Amino acid sequence: MIKIKAVCIIGSPRNNGSTALVVDKIIKGMEEAGVVVRRYVLGYLNINYCEGCNYCYSMRKCKQHDDMNAIFEDLLESDVVLVASPSYWGDVTGQLKVFFDRSTPYCDTGEGGNIVPEGKYGISVAIRAGQRKNETNHIIDTIEHYFGHLNIKPIERFTMENIHDLGNFEGREDELKQAYAIGFNIKKAIERNMIKGKII
Known part of the structure; x- marks a missing residue:
C-alpha cells in the first residue's frame, strides 16, 4: 500500500477560525483515508520577512533560520500540499504572503x-466574509500561482463565501461535506497517478 503524506498550511492568524474549520474537515477526510497529515497555522509560527538579499537565488537556501525550515522539510517529503487563506482585503493574508516570499x-x-x-x-482553499466569488477565486489563483513555481500540480480547489464567523456555517453542512470528500478521496487520486508513474 502506498503511504501518502500531506502538509496543510493554514495562512491565518487564528488556529480556530473559519479557515481552520474548513481545513480541518479536509484533514479529517484525509486521515480517515489513511493519509499522514502535518498541520501548520502560520499565525502561530515564527517566520521572518524576506530581506530581499538574493542570497537564496544562488545558494538555494535562506540565510535566516526560523520555522520555515520545519515547514519545508515536511513539504518536500509530502505528496499533497494544501494551502488555505481567509480573504483580507480581497487577497491572501499577510502571513501567507510572507510564507510565499520565503519559499x-x-x-x-x-x-x-x-x-x-x-x-x-496541490489543494487550494479560500474563505471570505463577503458575497463576491471573484475575490475567493483571486485567492485561489494566487495560491495556484505559488504551486506553479514549486512544481506542484493543482488538483482540488474549495471556496466558501458569506462566512464572517463560525455561526455562518449553520445550514451549510453540504458544503462542509464536500470539503471532507476532497480529503477522503485524495488518496485514491494520488494512488492512481503514482501507479501510472506520471503526473496526469
Whole structure:
C-alpha cells in the first residue's frame, strides 16, 4: 500500500477560525483515508520577512533560520500540499504572503531551476466574509500561482463565501461535506497517478 503524506498550511492568524474549520474537515477526510497529515497555522509560527538579499537565488537556501525550515522539510517529503487563506482585503493574508516570499529558495526562479521533486499535488482553499466569488477565486489563483513555481500540480480547489464567523456555517453542512470528500478521496487520486508513474 502506498503511504501518502500531506502538509496543510493554514495562512491565518487564528488556529480556530473559519479557515481552520474548513481545513480541518479536509484533514479529517484525509486521515480517515489513511493519509499522514502535518498541520501548520502560520499565525502561530515564527517566520521572518524576506530581506530581499538574493542570497537564496544562488545558494538555494535562506540565510535566516526560523520555522520555515520545519515547514519545508515536511513539504518536500509530502505528496499533497494544501494551502488555505481567509480573504483580507480581497487577497491572501499577510502571513501567507510572507510564507510565499520565503519559499523563494525552492522555486523555479533560482539558479538551476526548480528543486522541488515532481509528483506533488496541490489543494487550494479560500474563505471570505463577503458575497463576491471573484475575490475567493483571486485567492485561489494566487495560491495556484505559488504551486506553479514549486512544481506542484493543482488538483482540488474549495471556496466558501458569506462566512464572517463560525455561526455562518449553520445550514451549510453540504458544503462542509464536500470539503471532507476532497480529503477522503485524495488518496485514491494520488494512488492512481503514482501507479501510472506520471503526473496526469
